[in-house]
Amino acid sequence: MTADPKSLPRSAAVAGDAQDARHPSATHHTAPVRLEASVAAEPGTHATGGLASGTDIAGMVGSAGASRPPLHTQTGTDTRTVLHLDIDAFFASIEQLRDPRLKGRPVIVGAGVIASCSYEARRFGLKAGMPLGEARRRCPQVVILEGHAQVYRCFAERIFELCRTLSPDVETYLDEAYLELTGTERVHGDLLAATARLRRAIQDDTGLTVTCGLGPNRMLAKLVGKTVKPDGLARLHEHEAEAFLTARPIEQLAGVGHAHARTLRSMNLRSIGDLRALPMGTLEALFGAPGRLLYERCRGRDTAPVTAREVPLSISRETSFHHDTADPRQIEGMLEYLVGRACRATRELDLTVRTVSVRLRYSDGESAEQARSLRQPSAVDPVVLALALDLLRRQATRRVALHAVGVTLSQFTRDTAEQGALFDEAQAGRRAALCEALDRVRADHGHGAVVSGRALHLRGTVPQDRHGFVLRTPSLTK
Amino acid sequence: MKNEALDEAVAVRADFQGGQVTPIAFKRRGREHRVARVNTRWVDRAGKHPRFYFSVTDHNGDVYQLQLQGGDLLWWLDSVTLEG
Numbered sequence: 001m002t003a004d005p006k007s008l009p010r011s012a013a014v015a016g017d018a019q020d021a022r023h024p025s026a027t028h029h030t031a032p033v034r035l036e037a038s039v040a041a042e043p044g045t046h047a048t049g050g051l052a053s054g055t056d057i058a059g060m061v062g063s064a065g066a067s068r069p070p071l072h073t074q075t076g077t078d079t080r081t082v083l084h085l086d087i088d089a090f091f092a093s094i095e096q097l098r099d100p101r102l103k104g105r106p107v108i109v110g111a112g113v114i115a116s117c118s119y120e121a122r123r124f125g126l127k128a129g130m131p132l133g134e135a136r137r138r139c140p141q142v143v144i145l146e147g148h149a150q151v152y153r154c155f156a157e158r159i160f161e162l163c164r165t166l167s168p169d170v171e172t173y174l175d176e177a178y179l180e181l182t183g184t185e186r187v188h189g190d191l192l193a194a195t196a197r198l199r200r201a202i203q204d205d206t207g208l209t210v211t212c213g214l215g216p217n218r219m220l221a222k223l224v225g226k227t228v229k230p231d232g233l234a235r236l237h238e239h240e241a242e243a244f245l246t247a248r249p250i251e252q253l254a255g256v257g258h259a260h261a262r263t264l265r266s267m268n269l270r271s272i273g274d275l276r277a278l279p280m281g282t283l284e285a286l287f288g289a290p291g292r293l294l295y296e297r298c299r300g301r302d303t304a305p306v307t308a309r310e311v312p313l314s315i316s317r318e319t320s321f322h323h324d325t326a327d328p329r330q331i332e333g334m335l336e337y338l339v340g341r342a343c344r345a346t347r348e349l350d351l352t353v354r355t356v357s358v359r360l361r362y363s364d365g366e367s368a369e370q371a372r373s374l375r376q377p378s379a380v381d382p383v384v385l386a387l388a389l390d391l392l393r394r395q396a397t398r399r400v401a402l403h404a405v406g407v408t409l410s411q412f413t414r415d416t417a418e419q420g421a422l423f424d425e426a427q428a429g430r431r432a433a434l435c436e437a438l439d440r441v442r443a444d445h446g447h448g449a450v451v452s453g454r455a456l457h458l459r460g461t462v463p464q465d466r467h468g469f470v471l472r473t474p475s476l477t478k
Numbered sequence: 479m480k481n482e483a484l485d486e487a488v489a490v491r492a493d494f495q496g497g498q499v500t501p502i503a504f505k506r507r508g509r510e511h512r513v514a515r516v517n518t519r520w521v522d523r524a525g526k527h528p529r530f531y532f533s534v535t536d537h538n539g540d541v542y543q544l545q546l547q548g549g550d551l552l553w554w555l556d557s558v559t560l561e562g
Binding site for chain 2: 094097098099100101102143145150151153154155157158206207348440443444463
């Protein structure tokens with residue numbers, strides 16, 4: 001039994017309650033469940049050598065693609081293995097790598113609220129979502145950084161690239177990923193050892209540590225990983241799932257947010273095991289269709305596949321202003337800039353967008369959001385901007401300064417050509433050609449090389465570099 | 479910590495051994511800064527050409543961000559991070 005999962009020998013057994021002891025926040029103790037914890041490296045094994053780089057994994061387990069059914073359903077077996085990988089204190093760790101003077105110091109990244117904090121900062125009770133003012137009160141010596149979204153993206157992409165050496169099915173988020181490992185034992189051998197090699201490869205390559213959980217489905221893989229954070233590795237087998245879940249707090253169950261937890265606690269249901277007492281009909285009556293999911297999940301069942309999403313669910317760009325503002329030129333300028341960035345990201349994926357949503361946050365904390373769909377999917381700036389500006393003007397009706405503005409594009413389609421009425425075709429073609437030309441210029445010289453229309457009003461008030469305007473709180477979500 | 483954007487083209491002495499580029503020294507305003515340590519490196523592949531980034535500590539203990547543009551092989555000094 002050890003507090004450091006890295007020091008455990010191969011297949012060392014760690015009781016769940018010992019794992020919880022490392023995390024004082026976990027108030028409930030698990031039943032005595034065996035977790036296989038971090039595997040010692042094979043002597044003499046090179047960090048990346050064990051990942052069988054260059055091995056045609058796709059040839060053995062099928063080609064990657066969103067339409068392919070999950071492996072466990074293809075093979076007809078019920079021994080599914082999903083790996084959940086989470087980058088420890090992602091933004092803060094990168095900042096500590098970039099500047100060694102920050103090592104060992106409490107570091108937080110964020111503007112307004114904490115987006116990420118180092119483990120040194122967490123010792124003072126700081127956590128994501130906490131207002132910076134409170135963070136300063138709790139830890140006066142904390143180093144606060146505004147963040148470098150572009151740098152974080154590069155590190156995440158490199159880590160996900162390494163993940164793809166283990167499986168072709170990798171579903172990525174900003175700082176975490178799910179890997180479908182079912183059937184890959186034939187390539188990698190023991191999956192716990194293969195995951196340990198992946199973790200080492202990531203650390204050697206990027207200097208970052210990751211926490212990995214292996215489980216029979218996504219939900220359990222993520223949950224078991226949480227018990228060994230940071231820099232840990234744990235595995236949960238299917239037959240251990242029910243015991244593992246029984247004593248966990250109800251809030252830890254995927255799909256149980258603050259509101260659901262409040263409802264369930266008011267019924268004196270405090271642990272995931274307690275939830276099993278409710279029949280499916282009751283859960284459905286309480287929470288609608290998601291109640292059926294909760295019924296399955298509290299029994300350790302989760303059939304959601306790992307999908308290498310080629311088409312994202314949404315692309316959003318948002319920021320708070322350097323100073324709260326009611327100046328329509330500033331607000332519309334920022335919205336035009338954000339729409340331009342979101343549309344460029346959409347075009348880079350050869351997608352067109354159907355639905356545009358604009359979100360406002362006022363200086364008094366109130367917020368508003370409206371969404372509408374375009375008549376025809378498009379990815380050209382003026383078309384999306386026209387709808388976004390319309391949404392902005394409909395919502396910005398209060399006589400209160402704005403703190404933040406954001407745009408979210410969703411409902412993507414693969415059709416890249418902008419289609420319109422017969423007599424619009426020539427104009428649509430010209431618009432698309434203009435966007436392509438601008439994209440080429442920006443690819444060579446940075447997004448800031450071309451500033452369009454209303455966004456010019458931001459000059460002089462918002463700092464600028466080659467990558468564009470330096471936003472106060474760039475989107476730190478994928 | 480205060481991050482100050484510099485955005486200056488700089489002359490860099492670098493080692494290209496073993497298929498990996500490592501900055502050794504750079505000249506700014508006529509003064510040579512020897513790289514005491516490469517803190518971390520990353521690559522941005524979003525554009526047409528990759529951009530190679532380096533966080534380095536010079537011999538004075540200051541932390542700079544250098545960038546090598548893959549297209550034209552120009553070096554840029556992006557920023558310096560100051561204590562305080």
